[in-house]
Amino acid sequence: MDGRDLVRSVKAFGSARGRLALRVALRRRRTDAAQQVPRGPERARVPGVMTGVEHRPGGGVLRFARSELLVRVAVGGAVFWGWDGAEPTPSYALADGCPDADPRAVLEPDKDGGWRVVSERVTVRVSRHGSVEILTPGGLRIRRELPPRWWEPVSGGAARWVQRAEVPSDARFFGLGGRASGPRLRDGTYRLWNTDPRGGFGPGDDPLYITMPVQLVVADSGTHLAFYDNTRDGLVVLAEGDEGAGSGHDRHGSSRVGMDGGPLRCWVVAGTPARVLLGWTALTGRPALPPSWALGPQHARWGFGSAREVRRVVAGYREHGLPLTALHLDIDHYDRHQVFTVDRERFPGLPGLAEELRRGGVRLVSIVDPAVKAEPGNRVYEAGLAADVFVRDARGGTARGLVWPGECVYPDFTAPRARAWWGGLYEERLAQGFAGFWHDMNEPASIVPFGDPTLPLSSRHDLEGRGGDHREAHNVYGLGMARAGYEGLRTLLPGERPFLFSRSGWAGMQRYGGAWSGDVTTGWPGLRASLSLVLGLGLCGVPYSGPDVGGFDGSPSPELYLRWLQLAAFLPLLRTHSAISAGRREPWEFGAETLEHARGALLERQRLHPYFVTLAHLSRLTGAPYVRPVWWSSPGDRALRDCEDAFLLGDGLLVAPVLGPGTDRRTVRLPRGRWYDTATGVAHEGPGQVVLDAPIGRVPVLARAGSVIPVRGDDGGLELEVWAPAAGRTGGGVLVRDTGDGWEEPEVERYTTALEDGRVVVGRVVADGSVEPGCPVRVRGAGV
Secondary structure (H helix, E strand, O other): OOHHHHHHHHHHHHHHHHHHHHHHHHHHHHHHHHHOOOOOOEEEEOOOOEEEEEEEOOEEEEEEOOOEEEEEEEOOOOEEEEEOOOOOOOOOOOOOOOOOEOOOOEEEEOHHHOEEEEOOOOEEEEOOOOOEEEEOOOOOEEEEEOOOEEEEEOOOOOOEEEEEEEEOOOOEEEEEEOOOOOOOOOOEEEEEOOOOOOOOEOOOOOOOOEEEEEEEEEEOOEEEEEEEOOOOOEEEEEEOOOOOOOOOOOOOEEEEEEEOOOOOEEEEEEEOHHHHHHHHHHHHOOOOOOOHHHHOOEEEEOOOOOHHHHHHHHHHHHHOOOOOOEEEEOHHHOEOOEOOOOOOOOOOOHHHHHHHHHHOOOEEEEEEOOOEEOOOOOHHHHHHHHHOOEOEOOOOOEOEEEEOOEEEEOEOOOOHHHHHHHHHHHHHHHHOOOOEEEEOOOOOOOOOOOOOOOOOOOOEEOOOOOOEEHHHHHHHHHHHHHHHHHHHHHHHOOOOOOOEEEOOEOOOHHHOOEEEOOOEOOOHHHHHHHHHHHHHHHHOOOOOEEOEEOOOOOOOOHHHHHHHHHHHOOOOOOEEOOOOOOOOOOHHHHOHHHHHHHHHHHHHHHHOHHHHHHHHHHHHHHOOOOEEOOOOOOOOOHHHHOOOOOEEEOOOEEEOOOOOOOOOEEEEEEEEEEEEEOOOOOEEEEEEEEEEEOOOOOOOEEEEOOEEEEEEOOOOOEEEEEEOOOOOOEEEEEEEOOOOOOOOOOOEEEEEEEEEOOEEEEEEEEOOEEEOOOOOEEEEOOOO
């Protein structure tokens, strides 16, 4: 036990709550100790030599002396392999079950006694000893899975396993969910266990709230994504290759994945970065489309405390000429922190307040925690008991933890009946006037002074009728909660797109909404971690996310606050937020100069709103994140693969935020092509580095030559901002018009740009040729 943790617990809850926290933690430790079966003697196992094959659609089953391997290439090119009877389903990650097998992919003999499956986009080669290689159509090897190893208890039970893979020596690793130390994942060990880090976190903290066994690997030979479909606790050990090693040395990069039980199965998707994300989200679900207003500036604080304070803050935004589209209420608006309640003394007439704000263009968003106070008379608790929807302990009672209301029980979101019951509870939130929801504490978290801050591992879950314990259910708990909320809102409010984002989740969570950083610490390291999290989640298929602007704890300096806001103005979720004990985050609290520059950042976000709408629709269609690493279009550029302090916003803009104090100039690495400084119009040629001004009032933003950026014009209408293509080159872009917050399917308008006789020509691509665009065009760029 860490005495400092206990002191913090007592301070947080008061002495009575501190004693309760201690009791809950001790009970959890005793429960897990009583249920834990000591691991006895084990025997190691490897596949052995191949003994035969069985042909199946898209591949087949390859049998070895002590194991068997299923290999299947799906329509679209995704490769599945699973050992010892592991099939693609059941899976919490896959959106619509297993895709059809590619009928053209056939298992055939290979050299040295192995077999291979050749398809249009990849070749899968299996050796006679059980290694699995993924090759490009041209024969370049992009990944080699060595024969796995299992450790099986002699007395029976689940086998733990380790799978080691080799990648090219120049490869760089990304992904694994939301990691503060990325986006490029250096050599080290990464845990796969969604975890509340207890307070503010920075780049050195791992794991965090969202972990995924999803690796995105970028190398000269190509890009691929590998997903080990196993929800249990695990460790991933990454090691980059030695590009300068001489002959006889191991030049490979490597990944070692180890799981304490569960299936050994994997999906691999290969191609360009865009094709990889297209294929990955075809498997796990296209990203949910947020309503239009959720792409604007939003404000939150734990501790608004009253309806009067809410009105004061919203009025402040209006009086200072600052755009605001949503305001978020934290747990202090609940009745004694109990979910699906309202403190009617501090927030009387909440539906009226919500309607009043909506008339002014501001929506109310409610926090929703999964924990339900275990107290007789609590409406939600009593209803949940009657419906039998709570997680059980090993003895058949309700599993309990400690959260803000006190001792709590937890809905079992792995049970369909529990998801349906929970989704119906959002009717109360809608009746209070809330238009959106953010899910918190859903790892699930239990606030204890020591030990793992979650439910006992022996807690029992439904797991879609299969039954199991918290070891298997923990990592998908937040995913199940997101599904319950999203599907409930679809039923309750069928005419509007739900707005929902979550602190925790797993592979496939993009189907139901987005994510936010959680409690990132106030400080320059926290600012850097914010960008890492957004980029990493985007490469795992979760495009809509953002940090707490200014950090969750502490009081940022005016400079730090402004630089954070300037970064967030170009991220999908732009939201200020802070702890109840932290300093305020309203822009006018930081002085007149900061207010002026903050207004500029927020107005620029509003000017780019049509671009964000377009990116949101493209993300839904293709899986491509709004925010992309600078190597996205040039994965073969090794220097770009190592660039972590800038990003692309869509195809058209490159943003270089300021991530350190006292900076008024910064180096920016450019991808290939011409890039215009949007502040000065000066053109720069890539690839290479340039040094650009970064005064306190703005950060460097560059536009790709030839790009078409939809923006709001000076009159508030839609306008196309076109950046002149270089001589002899063409360009283009797309526009998806804002059709509101319903389900209407908008048209994707495509535009081309060209330089003809010194004049920029813009045309809209239609079925019968090119016509002039249907909205105003403003051409920018050198010489225009």
